[in-house]
Amino acid sequence: MLASTLMLIAFLCAGVLLPVPYAEMSPGPTVNTLGEHDGEPVLQISGHKTYPATGHLNMTTVRVTSADYRMNLVEAVYGWLAHDDKVVPHDTLYPDGKTEEQSTQENAEEFSQSQESAKVAALKELDIPVRSWVIVSTVVKGSPAQGRLHAGDVIKAVDGTAVKQPADVAELVTKHKPGQDVVFTIIPAKEQAAAEKENRTPTGAQDVTITTTTSEDSGTKRAIVGISAGTDHTFPFTIDIKLADVGGPSAGLMFALGIYDKLTPGDLTGGKFVAGTGTIDDSGKVGPIGGIEMKTVGARDKGAQxxxxxxxxxxxxxxxxxxxxxxxxxxxxxxxxxxxxxxxxGDTAALPMCTAKG
Incomplete structure (x- = not known):
């Protein structure tokens, strides 16, 4: 009996002290995009007529353990047995040894981009024009582009070929062999910002020549300059999304619907409690997200139908x-x-229901 007791104690101690390479996901907060959060409206629109909206169009979230949290065996077993939690390999949430700081920064950038795309998608549905252009989104430290191009620079052309969307930039650069020069025609970020503020067409286009280098990722070797391209927009009126401590791109669809509802008379939901999730791009295409099982639980717990x-x-x-x-x-x-x-x-029979095939 004593030996068995000591062995049990030893196993329990090992379970508490032994770290395992797992992380945990659980239902997070759900926020009504039509309502308030921390005392102020989630969606704030000025410069355009808005309409009162009732009901719920709730965005949903997932809580995850931090990158540097080390789960022990007991916690992992408890998470596996818990109905509303999900234990996943640590690398699923934080691949390639990503730190907490890196993950937070990436989530913040994705959240910001999702807000921009939500605004564009909503206004396009309403046939409200939005001006868009391709910009330098990020510049990789130590790359050939560092010091030559800057975040926010508008990319007008590459090698004299007009750029219409971010994918055009990579396509034109990779036509070169590593070591060859590529010419970017840009509007500097400061000039673009000044032109927007003064409501005029930007001037001062510049040609910047950069020598390409070889990509270092695991894919096919190709010519790169060390930037990522994105899209920036000018909206005809102000749309602010006030929601802190949330990251990632998965609220895009619900933000877009909330904006649409506030800019149109009547209620989209008819007073019903609707929640949801999904990324959205500028064209209104909805993409998949992670943690769907956690989000449906969180939504239902708050009363979503x-x-x-x-x-x-x-x-x-x-x-x-x-x-x-x-x-x-x-x-x-x-x-x-x-x-x-x-x-x-009330025509629920017409709803496109989820099936096992999608």
Missing amino acids: YFLTPADNCAAALKDTPGGLTLVKVKTMKDALGALDDIRN
Whole structure:
């Protein structure tokens, strides 16, 4: 008996002290994009007529353990047994040894970009024009572009070929062999910002020649200059999204729907409690996200009746759908608006439901 007791104590101590390479996900807060958070409206629009909106269009989140948190064996076992939590390999959430600081920065950038795309998608649905252009999004430290190009510079052309979207930049650069020169025609970020502020066309285009180098990632070797390209926009009026301590791109769809609702008379939801998730791009295409099982649980716990689900997440969401929650499949913002029309009119038989195939 004594030996068994000592052995049990030893196993328990080992379970508490022994770190395991896992992390945990659990349902996070859910926030109504039509309402307030921490005492102020989530969506603040000025310079354009807005309309009151009732009901809920809730964005959903997932809580995850930090990058430097080391889970022990007991916590891992408890997480595996807990219904509303999910234990996953640490590298799933923090690949390539990503630090907490790096992860936070990346999530903040994705969150910011998702807000921009949500604004563009909503205004395009309303046929409100938005000016867009390709910019230098980031410059890699130590790359050939460092000191030559800067974040925010507008890329007008590469080797004299006009650039219309971010993908054009990489396509034109990789036509070169490593070591060859590539010419960027840019508007410096400061001039672009000044022109926007003064509501005029920017001037002062410059040609910048950069010698390419060889890519160092695991893919096919190719010519690079060490930048990533993105898109910037000028909106005809001000749209601010006030939501702190949230990261990642998955709230894009719900932000876009909230903006659309506030800019149109009537209620998109008809007063119903609708939650959802999904990335969104400038064209209104909805993309998949991580942690769908956690988000449906969090939404239902807050009272959601319907959950707008990216089509590519439907199969995973169906595996453990909370009782009383209807999963609605969406591929585009237009799909989501159509589904909300059915919900508002009580025509639930017409809703595009999630299936195991998407």
